[in-house]
Amino acid sequence: MGKVKSALYLTLVTILLAGLCLMCTVSFNYGDFKGFRSILLSTEKDALLGNGFSGEATAGEYEMLTDGSTYVGGGYSVVYYPEGVLSQDAYESELERRQALCDSLTAAGNEADGDELAKAQKDLKDYEENYAKKGSLYFRVGAYDAEDAEKKGVCSLGEGNAVTFDEKFEAAFQAAVCQLQTRVTELGLEDARVEVRDTYSVSVFLPALMGTQGQGNVMTDLGTFGAFDLKYGSSEDSATGIAFDADKNETIRDYVKSAYYVSNGGTPSVAISFTKAGREAVKNWTAEASGSTYLYFYVGDRSVITLTASQQIDQSTLYISGSYTAPWAKSAALAIDTALNGQATDLAFSVGEVYVQEALFGGLAFTLCCIACAVLFVAMLIGMFVRYHLLGFVYLYSLLIYLFPMILLVWGIPVLHLGIETFLAVAFGALLLTASTAYTYEGARKEYAQGKTIVTSVKGSYKKCFWPVFDLHIVLALISFVTYFIAMGELAVFAFTMGLATVLSGLISLAVGRFDWACMMSFAKDKGKFCNFKREELEDE
Amino acid sequence: MNKLRSNKLFALFVALSSVIIIAGIVLYAVLGFNNAQDKPATKYIDVTYGAAVVNGTVGEEDAPAYLEKSAEEVLSTAGLSFEKDHLDVGAITSGNIGASGQQVTVRYSFANATDDALEAAAGDIAKALASQPAFADVTVAWHTAESLALTKAAWRGAIALAVGAVVALIYVTVRFGVSCGVAGLVVCCHDALFTAAIFAIARIPVFGFAPLLYAGVAAFASAAVWTVVCIKLRSAWKAAGSEEIKADALADTAAASSWKLVLCIAGALAAVVLVLGLVAAAGTRALVLPAIVGCLVPAYSSLLIGLKVFEPIRKAFDKKRASKKGGYVRKKKKAELEAEE
Numbered sequence A: 001m002g003k004v005k006s007a008l009y010l011t012l013v014t015i016l017l018a019g020l021c022l023m024c025t026v027s028f029n030y031g032d033f034k035g036f037r038s039i040l041l042s043t044e045k046d047a048l049l050g051n052g053f054s055g056e057a058t059a060g061e062y063e064m065l066t067d068g069s070t071y072v073g074g075g076y077s078v079v080y081y082p083e084g085v086l087s088q089d090a091y092e093s094e095l096e097r098r099q100a101l102c103d104s105l106t107a108a109g110n111e112a113d114g115d116e117l118a119k120a121q122k123d124l125k126d127y128e129e130n131y132a133k134k135g136s137l138y139f140r141v142g143a144y145d146a147e148d149a150e151k152k153g154v155c156s157l158g159e160g161n162a163v164t165f166d167e168k169f170e171a172a173f174q175a176a177v178c179q180l181q182t183r184v185t186e187l188g189l190e191d192a193r194v195e196v197r198d199t200y201s202v203s204v205f206l207p208a209l210m211g212t213q214g215q216g217n218v219m220t221d222l223g224t225f226g227a228f229d230l231k232y233g234s235s236e237d238s239a240t241g242i243a244f245d246a247d248k249n250e251t252i253r254d255y256v257k258s259a260y261y262v263s264n265g266g267t268p269s270v271a272i273s274f275t276k277a278g279r280e281a282v283k284n285w286t287a288e289a290s291g292s293t294y295l296y297f298y299v300g301d302r303s304v305i306t307l308t309a310s311q312q313i314d315q316s317t318l319y320i321s322g323s324y325t326a327p328w329a330k331s332a333a334l335a336i337d338t339a340l341n342g343q344a345t346d347l348a349f350s351v352g353e354v355y356v357q358e359a360l361f362g363g364l365a366f367t368l369c370c371i372a373c374a375v376l377f378v379a380m381l382i383g384m385f386v387r388y389h390l391l392g393f394v395y396l397y398s399l400l401i402y403l404f405p406m407i408l409l410v411w412g413i414p415v416l417h418l419g420i421e422t423f424l425a426v427a428f429g430a431l432l433l434t435a436s437t438a439y440t441y442e443g444a445r446k447e448y449a450q451g452k453t454i455v456t457s458v459k460g461s462y463k464k465c466f467w468p469v470f471d472l473h474i475v476l477a478l479i480s481f482v483t484y485f486i487a488m489g490e491l492a493v494f495a496f497t498m499g500l501a502t503v504l505s506g507l508i509s510l511a512v513g514r515f516d517w518a519c520m521m522s523f524a525k526d527k528g529k530f531c532n533f534k535r536e537e538l539e540d541e
Numbered sequence B: 001m002n003k004l005r006s007n008k009l010f011a012l013f014v015a016l017s018s019v020i021i022i023a024g025i026v027l028y029a030v031l032g033f034n035n036a037q038d039k040p041a042t043k044y045i046d047v048t049y050g051a052a053v054v055n056g057t058v059g060e061e062d063a064p065a066y067l068e069k070s071a072e073e074v075l076s077t078a079g080l081s082f083e084k085d086h087l088d089v090g091a092i093t094s095g096n097i098g099a100s101g102q103q104v105t106v107r108y109s110f111a112n113a114t115d116d117a118l119e120a121a122a123g124d125i126a127k128a129l130a131s132q133p134a135f136a137d138v139t140v141a142w143h144t145a146e147s148l149a150l151t152k153a154a155w156r157g158a159i160a161l162a163v164g165a166v167v168a169l170i171y172v173t174v175r176f177g178v179s180c181g182v183a184g185l186v187v188c189c190h191d192a193l194f195t196a197a198i199f200a201i202a203r204i205p206v207f208g209f210a211p212l213l214y215a216g217v218a219a220f221a222s223a224a225v226w227t228v229v230c231i232k233l234r235s236a237w238k239a240a241g242s243e244e245i246k247a248d249a250l251a252d253t254a255a256a257s258s259w260k261l262v263l264c265i266a267g268a269l270a271a272v273v274l275v276l277g278l279v280a281a282a283g284t285r286a287l288v289l290p291a292i293v294g295c296l297v298p299a300y301s302s303l304l305i306g307l308k309v310f311e312p313i314r315k316a317f318d319k320k321r322a323s324k325k326g327g328y329v330r331k332k333k334k335a336e337l338e339a340e341e
Helices: A003-025 A088-108 A111-130 A167-187 A215-222 A276-288 A326-341 A365-412 A420-449 A454-486 A490-521 A527-531 B007-031 B063-077 B115-130 B152-176 B178-202 B210-239 B247-279 B282-288 B291-340
Strands: A028-030 A034-036 A075-082 A085-087 A131-134 A137-140 A155-157 A163-165 A193-197 A201-207 A228-233 A256-264 A267-274 A293-299 A302-309 A317-320 A349-357 B041-049 B083-093 B096-110 B139-148
Touching (some): A003 A365, A075 A167, A167 A201, A167 A215, A201 A349, A215 B083, A215 B096, A228 A326, A256 A326, A267 A276, A293 A326, A365 B282, A420 A490, A420 B282, A454 B152, A490 B210, B063 B115
Antiparallel strands (some): A028 A034, A085 A137, A131 A137, A193 B139, A349 B083, B041 B096, B083 B096
């Protein structure tokens, strides 16, 4: 290639790389109000490596971000309490409220309020007597299967106020925990965690990766238990369910088969699959639907999905979309499906404490990972410059051409995000690129040493090295992409990133690198010296 | 290198690998991995305070700092060592989770503490804070937590790696022959299992998902290293030209020419992991550094086991090819004889 064309090409590539470097790594402000967040900072991060601006941002620095967020990564933690179990805080707050009511009525001293005061005092006494403390939780005393809902409890008090739990409550709690575990697993979110807290409450941690909208709905759906029911009407109060044929021992499963998550052209939806009878029932219900009637999909006492029926519905599978995010649609489908086909439990759960957590590995973890990668890249660069002198610049360009598109890919592809496994895969990819590049350089060095011209050496080396380098890359790409399609969680992210890194490394080491080499070398007077290649010294006989 | 590839030592290496893998499987079935990094059973004290403390002061000191100092003094007096985290208390509004930053929970986690000690410490902290009017609304509660295993990712990952390895090695079979493909599959499976077994046996504390990730790293490294060995095998075969080269001689030549390269690759992979681990934060270090095992195992298996597995398969194929060739010659000769007659 001629010098002019080479100069033009190299200038363009340098400008492009400088622009990409700026976009990917530098955050800055311009004007009074606008802030630019680097791609590296705004890329989604997993719960371990969350990163943001909240602590370090100076006043007015990042307020104008379009999504209003100041932190990416971390996660949310929610504690669920079964019916009849209260946290210390909830119990004490209710006790204080009742005490305050008694105090205010006593202070008023009005005779007309006498009955009200007596009732308030009785309520307060009942409340104190009806709850027993064990550990940090308060448990309602009474039989679990009591017909009167107000007397329904979870434990009984023995000698010395020893708490004995109702076996039916314990069984229902275990079943609910199993369902919750299944739901969280099926969500397939990285770093998700389920903990049994204080023996009779459950804590669920989900990463912020699940999206900035609808996380509360996901958490609420996960903790919704009870039997599934399908109702139709103009409001929740007046809605009626399916009239089961008692003679045939019908249940809701004779009408609804399953619920599952489906993505219709990128739109997250919940699919409800009906049996023939279910399809007929819905068809009859919605025969005169006008938009003011609704189909309610209940789990326990809560309508997980409310669907407006604006026309007759006659489908064996109903696809419901709307403002769902993928995790929200999944959690709604899972709540319905596990209620339909899972282990039955009628224990209702309420959402207790909600926590927002930042990077689980600490605020510096992300920055240190970036520094570690930078150290690796610099070490590889130094090695290449020492071995090949100015040819190291060709490798530098190769490395940058690999690095910035990788950052853009991780940022732009929805299934990818920054986590330890991503850093590991990017670093392995860089190593693969370095090894492939060094392999071809060494091939050229050997050819040149034998007395060939530099152009013939490069050509010969690439010809010899093409298949070995191609084989290595194709094997790694195959194993990566196949693993990605089957695995889930961290391994899937690692595999997909590794696959992309392998493809990029292959393209750069076999095509782009060679072109850059030709362009850069066109300026060198002594091409052997440029590459630090030497001829073999022949001994005189 | 070829001294290490003697038949006696090969038997020793196979026995060693078998013992480690079987022991690993048994220990995994009985005890699982050591998921201590996941803190499967923890106890903690939550101290929760609201806006009055967040924005308040005690004397000249910020109220949150004073509160934490008071709580930590109590814990130190009780002889409890702890880890501290700050959590924003949020709420679910309109289907979204948000935190105002005006209510905070300071979580003190304990690795070793009895329930009684924890209850007493929580009570003491509450008493110590009650002496300050600024802390009137602070709540102190102690909790125990036991995490539940989410195993689906593990078995899906194991299947994924196995299928991935098979597909990749089908390519190796097409390019380098069946003997390379089969030996590669043995090596790849060995490396993934061997790596996971080491974590089960050595009881190295890891995160729950991590052994699978390490097995994945081992499978990837193994595929890369074995492809390099295959390339060398092919070079040796090509270098022999038209001469018949026996499988063991081929393996010897490939081993002699590739061992430095294989060690370099394994070393470079380990160096990448080491740098990432050493520079990174404590949690990252605990996650990344054990991956070194997955980087080094392929060097051992490719050179000392894989090439030895390759030899008999290759011999069998050579024999089959020779017999086919012989048959063809005989038939040809027979046909020639018949023609002469």
